Structure formats: C-alpha cells, structure tokens
Amino acid sequence: MATPDIGLISISQLVSESTNLKPKSSINSDPAVETSPIHSPNSDSTSVSEPVCCSWIPWTCLQCEKRLIKFKSFFFFFGGAIGCIFPYFSVFYKQIGFSPNQIGVIAGVRPILGFVSGPLWGSLADRFRIRRIMLCLSALGWLIFLTTIGFVPSPKRSDEQCSYVAEYLGTPYNGTEPSGPYGDDLQDYFRDLHKPKPDISPQDNLMESRGWVYDRDDLNRVHGLLITILFGLF
Numbered sequence: 001m002a003t004p005d006i007g008l009i010s011i012s013q014l015v016s017e018s019t020n021l022k023p024k025s026s027i028n029s030d031p032a033v034e035t036s037p038i039h040s041p042n043s044d045s046t047s048v049s050e051p052v053c054c055s056w057i058p059w060t061c062l063q064c065e066k067r068l069i070k071f072k073s074f075f076f077f078f079g080g081a082i083g084c085i086f087p088y089f090s091v092f093y094k095q096i097g098f099s100p101n102q103i104g105v106i107a108g109v110r111p112i113l114g115f116v117s118g119p120l121w122g123s124l125a126d127r128f129r130i131r132r133i134m135l136c137l138s139a140l141g142w143l144i145f146l147t148t149i150g151f152v153p154s155p156k157r158s159d160e161q162c163s164y165v166a167e168y169l170g171t172p173y174n175g176t177e178p179s180g181p182y183g184d185d186l187q188d189y190f191r192d193l194h195k196p197k198p199d200i201s202p203q204d205n206l207m208e209s210r211g212w213v214y215d216r217d218d219l220n221r222v223h224g225l226l227i228t229i230l231f232g233l234f
Helices: 011-020 066-095 100-127 131-150 162-169 184-193 202-208 216-233
Strands: none
Touching: 066 100, 066 131, 100 131, 100 216, 131 216, 162 184, 162 202
C-alpha cells in the first residue's frame, strides 16, 4: 500500500517561525483616536525618560513630567474653585429660607448622583476613547450649574406667619391676622420649622430657619427648581 509523501517540519523550524510572527495591534493606528501608554503594546514606561519640570528642586515629590503639567494644573485650579464655593452653599440655601431638611436633601442628592454617574461617564470615555471630550463636557457642566444657581430667583416674602412668630416669641402681634388659604396647616408648618430647643433662645431659633419669612409654596418651588438643576447636571 503506497503512502503519500508528507513533508515533515522540524520542531526547531516551527519555533523559529513562531518567534518571527508579530502580533497584530488591537489599537487603532488612526492618530485622531486617543491612545495611552497603558494600552499601547509597544510602550515601555521604564525605557523612556520623560523631561522633568522643576528638576532643580531637591524634593522629588514636587517634580513632575512636563507633559502632565497641564492636567495637574487643571485639577489643581478646578479643585480650588470647588473648594471656595461648595462650603458656602449651605449658608446660601439657609439665607433664602430653606429648612435644614431641605438643605440636607440638596446636599445629599449631589453626591448620590455623582456616585452613580461618575463610573458611567468614565466607562463611556474609556470605551470610545473620548476622555478629553468628556473632561471638557464635565467642566462645562459644572460651569453651567454654578452659573445657573446664581440666577435662581429668591422666594417671595410673606407676612402670613407673623402672628405665629409673635405667639412663638410670647409678644402680642399688632398687625392683621393672616388671611392666606393655609389656615391651621400653615400654623403646623411653622411649628415644625421652629420646635423649641433647650439651649437655643426663640430669637436664635427663628434666625436658624428663615422659612417663615417667605411664602411656603414659592419656597417649595425654588427648592424643586434647584433639585431639577442638579439632575440636569448629571
């Protein structure tokens, strides 16, 4: 029985051919697509010496690569601007009449939205290689958010709770009785805002929550508007 001739390839030849094969790069060679040394197969961070800024400083912790200066400067000034504004938001909310509960809702919604949306936008930026675009969009969103808050109108002032203020302070009220549509509901609302506290005088307690100065419906409208702005930001 005749057997066909089979060309046998030595193991050494197979090894030599496999070492000469170059793996195909999964990174798009298009220069318009963002690339990163982390994703580049031919990158070796230890073999490339980057120019160092402020190399004359003896402390290495204050030195950085020149190509990272613009990114570090952005986050430094961005964080500084946020740190100068955010601590005073609660004071601003208190000044326009929000109760401590309403201030707590606004202060708690923003971190929750950031916790949910941060990984989402970050994964989209990594997936489609649009990190710079997402960085610019996020900075623009913060700018719009902070600018819009400055244009939110203050609630309308109202004298409907003045009689309850006088009763709370123990002094007679010389004005007219409130003629609003709330009735006992408004009185209960005032009592909830200003519950007696043992270590705080009634005068200080009234200044702590200034919701009695403003119309309740308009105050709730402004509160809902700020919540809507927060959701629109994220």
